[in-house]
């Protein structure tokens with residue numbers, strides 16, 4: 533029972549099938565092939581407008597390259613202080629931005645608000661000694677499993693326009709957020725002012741495929757050179773783009789995300805019915821962040837359930853984790869089996885009833 537992340541599983545069958553079909557025969561290298569052209573056209577259809585698309589193999593590469601095209605070496609990129617780009621990418625964004633810095637702001641549930649970012653921007657001294665803010669990056673889904681609503685995205689997009697910032701979205705869990713909101717990809721991105729997107733595929737069924745989707749044409753100008761310098765122009769490029777062909781066919785990507793989100797809700801609802809269990813943040817996509825009694829944490833771990841402890845940094849003061857509690861993160865993937873969710877719930881229930889009997 534592995535709930536450690538959504539990248540602990542392999543690729544989905546339709547993605548592997550598409551890869552296997554793309555494997556046959558000879559085709560142009562470095563993305564000059566017909567499959568890559570077809571998939572780029574598919575992105576344009578999905579986003580309902582012309583977009584430039586660059587395929588890469590990791591989310592870190594997508595984020596670092598996207599930000600490098602949006603932020604000059606002397607600029608600041610504002611993000612949440614728990615953002616993947618600041619905490620989990622070993623400095624790759626700063627490395628590829630050639631000196632630019634990330635400024636991590638606080639925010640409940642690892643989300644930023646337009647007011648919070650605005651207040652921060654206004655507090656910055658405006659002198660040649662200070663790095664000027666040039667971009668905002670948010671994670672959709674956030675690092676605490678929350679999904680920005682369209683109104684929140686719109687407010688952030690407007691704020692970016694007012695302050696002259698490029699708006700980047702880290703969409704490592706793009707599909708999970710999309711089906712949670714029930715909107716279109718266009719509505720969740722450029723219609724709210726997003727300029728450049730890291731579009732995740734790996735966590736939701738691909739083997740290793742992410743795409744940088746650019747809505748603001750000038751940000752795409754040198755991205756192919758940047759990608760090449762990062763070793764991200766893949767010689768057998770069709771084997772990356774083909775994964776998206778399988779991913780998009782028959783709504784597979786959204787079906788995968790719906791499955792993961794539904795099971796996350798099942799897990800979340802089951803856990804919160806138990807005494808002593810509360811949610812740190814509402815379950816809005818495929819991650820569950822319960823605060824559970826320490827005895828339940830121990831029993832789950834002893835039974836072989838795998839998951840990570842989580843930080844309470846983005847919890848409101850009043851909801852802090854007690855000494856006999858543990859804040860954990862359980863991630864549900866497209867491949868998680870419903871029976872495994874029930875097994876976790878059964879273990880948690882048996883601890884709860886044992887504690888009630890004591």
Ligand SMILES: Cc1ncc(COP(=O)(O)O)c(C=O)c1O
Nearest residue numbers: 590591592593616671702704734
């Ligand atoms: C919010 C977020 N962004 C990006 C990534 C992608 O990272 P990787 O470079 O491991 O593919 C992840 C993966 O954990 C993530 O959670």
